[in-house]
Amino acid sequence: MKLEDFAAYSRPQSKSSNERKFLDFIHSRNRWAEFVKSINNSEPASIAMKESFHSKWIESGAFIREKINNDLILLELLTLLLPPYSGASLVLYRGENMERFDEGRIGFCWTQDISIAEMFGSGLNAYKSPGLLLRAEAPACSILAGPNDHSRYLGENEFTVNPSLLSSISVIETYPDSSL
Structure with a gap:
């Protein structure tokens, strides 16, 4: 066997921009909070920066939210750095954690695919508290960004929204706490 025999199976690794x-x-x-302050006082972000941030958000959104620990600052960051959405109003779904939901801290990442929302509601977001499956009306003005190529590749088709602008949020399913 030679290395060339595996050429069809290896993907070239893209260089980070x-x-x-x-x-x-x-x-x-x-340093997210400091970064928000610096970009808020400078020129608008480049297309390359918005695309890079969108991919980073898809990969690490929960961690970014946790590190910032302030949804108002996070919303500012998302508004400044995500490529803008220009589509229609949608019905979206989210798998959410009941404790965060009860505190009014609904997440920013939603999907049109109910099975993806069920997966998160019954899995990752059902940790240390029951999980929920949410449905919401998302007016176009509430949607900050639509799915990017990476999100489509993952099969999540993630829409990033301003949760405070969603309407008719309803709980359609409750899942047991997966940490028990």
Whole structure:
């Protein structure tokens, strides 16, 4: 066997852009809040920065939210750095954690695919509290960004929304706490 025999099975690794390297640095040093302040006072973000941030958000959104620990600052970051949505109003679903839901801290990432929302509601978001399957009306003005290529590749087709602008949020299913 030779290395060439495996050529069809190996994917070339893409190099990280300078924007992505910068965002990874910000994330590793937990400097998101400072970054929001710096970009809020500067020129609008480039398309390359918005695309890089969108991929970082898809991959690490929960961790970014946790590190910022302030949904108002996070919303500002998302508004400044995500490529804008220009589609219609939608019905969206989310798998949510009951404790966060009861605290009014609904997540930003939603999907049109109910099975994906069920997966998160019964799995990752059902940890240390029951999970929920949510349905909401999402007016176009509430949607910050639609799915990017990476989100489609993952099969999540993630829409990032401003949860405070969603309407008719309803709980359609409750799942047991998976940590018990």
